Amino acid sequence: MSAPALTRRVIASAPVVALVGALGLTTLVMLVVGVDPTLAYPALVRGAVLDGNLEYTIAAFVPTLGMALAFALPLRAGEFNLGGDGQLAMGGVTAAALALLVPLPPGVAVVLPLAAGAVAGGLVAVVAAPLSTRLGIPAIVSTLLISAPAVSLASYLVRFPLAEPNTGIAQTPPLPEAAHLPALGGSGYLTIGLPLIAVLTALWLYADGRTVLGYEIRATGQNREFARYGGVKVDRVAALALAGGGAFAGLAGALIVLGPPHRFVDGALTAPGYTFTAVAAVLLASARPVVVPLTVALLTFLQVGGQGMEREAGVPSQLTQIVQGLIIVIVAVLATLRARRPR
Amino acid sequence: MFEWSFLAGVLTATAPVLLAALGGLLCQVAGVFNIALEGQLLWGAFVAVVVSDLTGSAWTGVVGAVAATVLFSALLSGPSVALRADPIVVAVGLNLLALGLTAFLMRQIFGSGGTYSSPDLAGLPDLGELGVDVPVLRDQSPLVPVALLLVVVMAAWLTRTRSGLRLRAVGQHLDAAQAVGLRVSGYRHGVTLVAGALCGLAGAQLSLGNVTLFSEGMSAGRGWIAVVAVMLSGVRPYRLLLACLLFGVAEAFGFRLQGAGLPQQAADAAPYVITLAALVLAAVARRRRRSYEHA
Amino acid sequence: GGENASEAEAPPAKSIILITPNPVGTNSFLQLGVKGAEAAAKELGASFKLYESKDPTSIAQNVDAAVRAKPTVIVGISFSFDDVFNTVPKANPDQQFLQVDSCAKGQAPNLACVSFKEHEAAYLAGVEAGLLSKSGQIGVVAALDTPFIHRWIEPFFAGATSVKPDAEGTPLYVGGSNPFSDPARAKSQAQTLTGRGVDLIAAAASGGNPGVFEAVAASGGKAFGVDVNQCALSPGNVVDNVLKHVDVAENAAIKEIFGGKTGGVKVYGLAEGGVGVNALDDDLASSGCTVAASPDVVAKVKQTRDDIVAGKITVADPLQS
Amino acid sequence: MYAAELVGVTKRFGPVLANDGIDLAVARGEVHAVVGENGAGKSTLMSILYGLHRPDAGEVRRDGNRIVLRSPTDAIRHGLGMVHQRFRLFPGLTVAENIVIGAEPVRNGRLDRAAANEAVAALSERYGLRADPSALVGGLPVGVRQRVEILRALYRDAEVLILDEPTAVLTPGETDRLFEVLRTVAATGVSILLVTHKLSEVLAVGDRVTVLRQGRVTGRFTASETDADELVNAMIGRSLTPPVPRRARPPVGDPLLEVRDLTVRDADGVARLSEVSFAVRPGEIVGLAGVAGSGQRELVDSVTGLRGAVPGVFLAGTPVLAGRDPRVAYVPEDRHGRATAPEMSVAENVLMGAQRDLASRWTLPRARVRARARDLVDRFSISAASVDTPIGALSGGNAQKAVLARELTRPSTVVVAEEPTQGVDVGVRERVHALLRTARDEGAAILLQSSELSELRDLADRILVLYEGRVIAEFPGDATETELGRAMTGATG
């Protein structure tokens, strides 16, 4: 493809059109309520990437990408995993418990809690599989319903058995030094979490497109009866996809807990809303897995930048949520317009 | 340990969920999977408070909420019915939009985030003040009996009337409905907008009936519970009522659990655990029943 | 502000940045924090900026942004800053910090702390509840079951049993997905309590408090407010409030830092006048609180306050157990 | 004057010219058959007449007057009715509700159920189309559902009734009954347009025949004055090669597929198959006949392993494997539901089942997947834009060829084929039959289930008749359709 043709395709691609459309509408909202866009947008950009804020954007990018995989992987098998919060919290609390209660040698002290967090998240998610395949309760509902008690359980564990004594807040004591995620460079926020999640994302992309399992997952998602007829063990594949998704969520939880401030603070995992930002990012990528990291980056940028915009320009950061909502609606519309255009 | 206050608590917890779920049910009947109830509920609650605060009249607030939420639901019906966009994706976007928009506008209009309440804000009257002297209803807003009445109305409408029949037909088989000359998208637009109106009522009940204030994210998952109730109902209004009551009982029961010394987290989890258990039991029973029918 | 127009070209050398752990909204505690810092800024001729955090993650981000802005002092409210203020002040020894309502563990010399003995005030409210309760059943509706919130619960019950030994206390927590501003759930919790015969409820549910007031209004019971005078929010239904004069204490601490006195911990209890109840105030009559109608209760409260100040009564701090 | 006319109708879908200046006229009370290959444009033409598509050029006339059809509603108003191949019925509504919907009797603002039931009963009586007005449609057999569709059109006063491949889903008995009904209906003055692939039907029930090929009319015949050869010539531009004479030599060797005392119960414990026993030897085609619901689906699912490891099924002497036994090639009847994933590419569809063989360890090289698909597309002359096109975009016949390509190239010695030529034109049908014969000649054991008795007679060495889960009769391959038809209704001896 020639360079101009490529440029044209990028410009006309759904995420770009949606972003432009949403920004247009948002600017309109700003003007209506009397916010100066020429102050707000630069503040947004500064808040996300300049003034040393980039490390926060990256720090938020890592768990959001993890949660995006947690949603995208089961989605390929046709299962909606909306229970990311519960998987995230259980992954986090499991990692914290292991790091606190079991003395481990350096290296292992990081790897084992991460692995345990992934397993815990996977276990929480996989419960939805038999409910869906045996009892016909859609995963979109069961994962959501299981998520709330899982968050409560994590919260209970942090509040009572794992609680730090004599403090006002429900949190675990700080994790031992050995369990801290190794930092990259000077900043405490830029940890090996970033390369780790990048490698896992690449692995997933590869598995999705170029492996037998990826093929079987996609076939299951496209037409379950077809896959079953073809000899794919669809119940197992669906369970595997959900478990895999849950494992990514659990890992994301563990990464948050092992990163600064190196402890499980009740609510700190779920309050930033990684789960639904991730869902939005995946939907935004409209089922093209390669695009997922980009859409995650875009939404994280908006979210973190929104804080800066609020600090500097006094524009409530919720404005960025409006942008996100609009982007998703516009992408959904574009997807159908594209499908209906004659091939 | 039966008490009137327990029953009243159940009704209070049930009412907004039920109103939103009725909207969801209507959409489901017509084959529109509406998971934007959460956002619409929140938006309705917000507009109700804004209008009531501006006009000093709770009923104007209710009307405003209904109108504004109908408009909001047009953002669902437009893309998903007219342009055939995936309703699930659109709804996810709208839920986010509602969250951002209410929090943003709240700061613009009331000058602060968090919670807004004020003596100027008129709440819905209690039925007691209107002369109703039934123990469970005395402290409820007039929208509570309205919600219960709507269940009866909707059940009758769906089974007894021409438009009810056509609506069910649209939901069962889109192409077939088109083939017999029904204006399919008209019905689907219609139910989505009516669902918006019902969510507006639900929101008003939440912010002007259950309490008299607005706080960020105050829908707090009630719209999702409504979605689950719709799934549990098998699109039958009376079963929907049961499902919503189940949730109300579970929530009220959770509060009692705390009183009995269980941790707060157990109370938080109770409604979800009970609802999930109900879903599982219903699914198992459905399997059983099928085997009896064949035997 | 408009009065600083002349300073517009040269930004004021003196400035205050206040960071909250949550959106301020109608959270009366945070509102007090803002009020105190704003007042100090005005009196000192300093500029004032407010950074509202959304969640624990954004706190660190806001603190870093504040450090980059290099104000005279960075104020953080609540225990949510314990972790950040444990490290950031040490890394920025030239920057002054103030933590209100808690104190980070390894306190750096450039971190000043102000904290409160809210349990002493809660005890006084408990005394009022014990004297006023007819059923002998009292309760608390609190936002979340966190250790800190217990400072309002156990002392409240202890105060009540000190005057009515068979008084029974039940705490309920709002919980759910929005614990600090879910008035609907708070109201349901309060109704659960009133349904069991509880006639006096202390509200410690932040944004949920109005829900508690609505519930007691309907049941004929009464409630206690928190942090500020909330009697006017629901006239005739609020007995008294567990006050915490965050604004006053914060204002004083900021002025000290501006005056060059950095670091240190200041604890405000009944003795220092940093906490209290409206019954102790001179303007009780105009406060709208119903306790004003019971002079004997007011007298007993004053007596108890004096005993606490004098050390004759020690109120146990649940956080130290 | 004609009841309905299509004059110079042209319709384009992107590059495809589906209808190219077609003229078609139907007289009052006439049964007019429309035949043609897959993709010839029959459904498109009928859709235009029913207001589902708008023509790019040309016009529609009713009783000589030009009419404009923007939607089915317009068509209904002009006395047109259509019965679609895939039924357009509401499973959760009753027969009466399904029939009256769109023109419901109403009293006092309420739906008048009694009036609806009465009207339906009267209509059933008049045309001899029996159906219980208050039964739920979801539980009815296919034949009855089709009656409901026809009743619906008649209830709406259709004077021109369009049926698109109405017999594709019917058993021979049901087909006969349908034709009786069509004659009765036509006798009342209703004109009938009948789209079908089955030439015997055209000759049996049609008055006149119009043949389409590549969007144009290539022949107009009077049914009584033509024969199948002439029609086929018009349809595909050549004659069919005469069927290969049946081999006299009986198949030899140990059975590759053996079913012994197979009893299958559904989830509720009801027997769907009872003590079924038979064997298929290498080089043999065994036909399976029976009215719908006689246990064919259960038998096929048992033999392929999709029902789990049921006791009593043996492949080359060893029990069948649960899940899907890779030793069986299986061509399912449900093309979009089971045989393909319509939105996946042709390459990924023909890959199914071979993915593990093509992989080296975990990876599945795309180049290898595509190359294999291209090879199959060539060998089975599947016409597809590329192997990356979604298979759902292929015509029915080409999709079916792709399924056969996938299954017949499996390293399997047992082949199960379910309605392998349903909805495909005579050309494709001929090709499918040739492929099955070749497989047989190469030593495969083939189990062929078909509701088309002529197909069974053409191919099978023996025909088993299933009735209520039992094999109640076995016939030689040249049994008459009358014999078979009787057995299928349970009449033994």
Ligand SMILES: Nc1ncnc2c1ncn2[C@@H]1O[C@H](COP(=O)(O)OP(=O)(O)OP(=O)(O)O)[C@@H](O)[C@H]1O
């Ligand atoms: N909606 C559509 N969009 C694009 N192409 C279409 C569409 N409908 C039909 N076609 C194409 O138009 C041509 C005629 O299709 P049509 O369905 O009318 O054929 P048919 O004669 O009914 O075939 P069959 O015997 O398989 O039913 C085919 O090439 C088909 O692929």
Ligand SMILES: Nc1ncnc2c1ncn2[C@@H]1O[C@H](COP(=O)(O)OP(=O)(O)OP(=O)(O)O)[C@@H](O)[C@H]1O
């Ligand atoms: N190339 C194509 N692109 C898009 N859609 C197509 C194409 N070809 C066919 N279709 C659509 O797919 C439908 C199914 O095609 P097919 O010809 O296999 O079915 P059919 O036998 O004509 O259906 P029926 O007999 O029920 O009318 C067509 O009616 C048409 O709408």
Ligand SMILES: [Mg+2]
């Ligand atoms: Mg066709």
Ligand SMILES: [Mg+2]
């Ligand atoms: Mg066809």
